[in-house]
Amino acid sequence: MNRRRLGFMTVVSLLVLATHATLAGQAAQAPLPNVVILATGGTIAGTGTTSTTTVGYAVATVGVQSLIDAVPELKRIAMVRGEQVFQIASENMTCDHWLKLGRRVNELLAQDEVDGIVITHGTDTLEETAYFLNLAVTSAKPVVLVGAMRPSTALSADGPMNLYDAVSLAGSREAVGRGVLVCMNDQINGARDVTKTNTSDLGTFRSRELGPLGSMRAGRPAFYRTSTRRHTTQSEFDIREIRELPRVGIVYGYADYGSAVIEALTAAGVKGIVHAGVGNGSVSLDARPALVAARVKGIVVVRSSRVGSGAVARNGEVNDDAFDFVVADDLTPQKARILLALALTKTVDTREIQRMFNQY
Ligand code: SIN
Numbered sequence: 001m002n003r004r005r006l007g008f009m010t011v012v013s014l015l016v017l018a019t020h021a022t023l024a025g026q027a028a029q030a031p032l033p034n035v036v037i038l039a040t041g042g043t044i045a046g047t048g049t050t051s052t053t054t055v056g057y058a059v060a061t062v063g064v065q066s067l068i069d070a071v072p073e074l075k076r077i078a079m080v081r082g083e084q085v086f087q088i089a090s091e092n093m094t095c096d097h098w099l100k101l102g103r104r105v106n107e108l109l110a111q112d113e114v115d116g117i118v119i120t121h122g123t124d125t126l127e128e129t130a131y132f133l134n135l136a137v138t139s140a141k142p143v144v145l146v147g148a149m150r151p152s153t154a155l156s157a158d159g160p161m162n163l164y165d166a167v168s169l170a171g172s173r174e175a176v177g178r179g180v181l182v183c184m185n186d187q188i189n190g191a192r193d194v195t196k197t198n199t200s201d202l203g204t205f206r207s208r209e210l211g212p213l214g215s216m217r218a219g220r221p222a223f224y225r226t227s228t229r230r231h232t233t234q235s236e237f238d239i240r241e242i243r244e245l246p247r248v249g250i251v252y253g254y255a256d257y258g259s260a261v262i263e264a265l266t267a268a269g270v271k272g273i274v275h276a277g278v279g280n281g282s283v284s285l286d287a288r289p290a291l292v293a294a295r296v297k298g299i300v301v302v303r304s305s306r307v308g309s310g311a312v313a314r315n316g317e318v319n320d321d322a323f324d325f326v327v328a329d330d331l332t333p334q335k336a337r338i339l340l341a342l343a344l345t346k347t348v349d350t351r352e353i354q355r356m357f358n359q360y
Contacts, residue, residue: 032077032078032079032171033079033115033116033170034078034081034115034116034171035079035115035116035117035118035171036080036081036082036083036108036114036116036117037064037067037068037080037081037082037083037117037118037119037120037163037167038064038082038083038101038104038105038108038117038118038119038120039063039064039067039082039083039084039085039086039119039120040085040087040088040090040093040097040101040119040121040122041059041060041086041087041088041089041090041120041121041122042059042060042088042089042090042121042122042123042126042147042148043057043059043122043123043147043149043150043151043159044067044120044121044122044147044148044152044159044162045061045062045063045064045067045087045120045152046058046059046060046061046062046148046151046152046153047062047152047153048151048153048154050153051153051154051155052154052155053151053153053154054150054151057151057153058151059089059122059151060089060122061087062152063084063087064083064084064120067120067152067163068080068082070159070160071163071164074163074164074167077164077167077168077171077219078167078168078170078171080167083104085100085104086101088122089122089124090121090122090123090124090125090126090129090147091122091124091125093122093125093128093129095244095341096244098129098132098133098245099242099244099245101129101133102132102136102137102239103240105117105119105133105137106136106137106138106239106240109137109138109141109143110139114141115141115142116141116143116169116170116171116172117142117143117144117170118144118163118166118170119133119143119145119146120147120163121145121146122147123148123149123184123196123204123205124196125334126145126147126182126196126205127194127195127196127205127332127334127335128334128335128338130145130180130181130182130191131191131192131335131338131339132342133145133180133191134179134180134190134191134231134235135231135235135237135338135339135342135360136235136237136239136342137180137232137235138232138233138235138238139232139233140176140232140233141176142169142170142171142175142178143170143180143181143232144166144167144169144170144175144180144181144183145166145180145182145191146162146163146165146166146182146183147159147162147184148162148184149200149201149204150202158184158202162183162185164219165183165186165216165219166183168216168219168220168221169181169183169216169221172220174221175188175221177232178190178223178226178227179191179192179227179231179232180232181213182205183216184202184204184205185202185203185204185205186216187203187205187206187212187214187215187216188212188214188215188216188221188223189205189207189212190207190213190226190227191231192227192229192231192331192335192360193208193209193210193227194206194207195207195208195308195332208308208309209309209310209330211225213226213227229360230359230360231360235360236346236356237342237345241345242345245341245342246271246272246344247268247269247270247271247272247341248270248271248272248273248274248337249265249272249273249274249337250275250276250333250334250337251265251273251274251276251287252276252306253275253276253277253278253283253284253287253306254278254306255278256284256286257284257287258286258287259286259287259289259290259291262287262294265294265299266290266293266294266297266299271299271300271344272299272300272301272302272337272340272341272344273291273294273299273300273301273302274302274304274336275287275291275303275304276304276305276306276333277304277306277317278306278307279305279307279317280310280312280313280317281313281316281317282317282318283317283318288318292323295323295324295325300326300340300344300348300350300353301324301326302325302326302327302328302340302353303318303320303325303326303327304327304328304331304332304336305333306333308332310330311327311329311330312327312328313327314327314354324350325350326350326353326354326357327354327357329357331357336357339356340353343356
């Protein structure tokens with residue numbers, strides 16, 4: 001190679017190196033996202049008497065600042081601050097808690113300086129809170145729910161890594177506009193489709209038929225699909241106006257279940273009943289008169305299935321048009337209850353409510 005060509009190549013190499021250095025410098029100076037962690041309790045904030053105590057531990061004992069302090073790596077990926085919203089086991093979550101949490105999330109996300117929110121939560125009803133927020137949050141900014149299956153004192157506790165991933169996801173551009181997300185055990189699932197599938201397994205959260213939206217790779221999100229259903233910024237539900245959610249009960253179908261629970265719910269004055277039927281949402285001959293009577297009294301009846309995946313076919317096992325019932329599509333009974341309660345804040349027209357079940 002002649003000397004002139006060698007000199008030219010050296011100049012090119014130096015220019016390339018300088019460009020890389022400038023880009024790396026810019027990346028290093030990019031401001032960290034501001035993520036607020038709203039803590040509500042659960043096993044992620046739980047403590048056991050020994051490091052091998054993974055059942056029979058106390059839930060909701062560790063405060064939000066201790067959860068943050070336990071993961072100093074968070075400082076590298078976000079400006080994090082915490083708020084203790086509740087400190088409860090998630091089986092004690094109520095509609096009033098949801099309204100309070102939803103309002104706080106909307107208040108925070110309306111602030112320019114907040115880029116995303118992480119909610120630490122017990123896993124037992126985490127999917128319900130996630131779906132409620134999916135319908136109630138008014139911002140496209142990321143909202144990520146996270147929990148843990150092992151208490152914070154356990155060997156190989158899953159909470160710290162789950163929290164790290166959730167904060168990274170909540171601060172990421174990739175998560176904007178995807179609706180409320182659940183991030184645990186390296187997976188990213190959408191609020192509408194995810195459910196707890198195992199009482200104790202670390203990989204308990206799954207979107208059974210549809211699969212996860214993506215996964216966390218070395219602390220960064222990789223998305224593969226997105227939900228096509230209305231959520232957050234496209235939601236018609238406005239929780240600012242709601243003082244309390246209408247009461248909706250669930251009836252569980254099984255062989256010989258009779259009509260006593262339907263009659264009891266009707267007498268208790270519920271505004272809606274979700275029927276979690278066997279198979280494709282079937283209603284037994286014994287239960288049918290009570291369900292029809294409930295509808296005649298003005299209670300909105302939604303047929304769902306106890307199976308756990310697959311949609312309930314309208315006018316399939318039951319003539320929904322004749323009885324003026326609504327079908328839940330593929331929503332689990334516990335999520336159908338949330339959508340029905342929010343729907344009832346706007347209308348009692350079953351055609352409108354069926355439209356909502358087809359869209360959300
Ligand atoms: C709870 O849901 O609060 C307890 C169980 C858990 O967080 O895994």
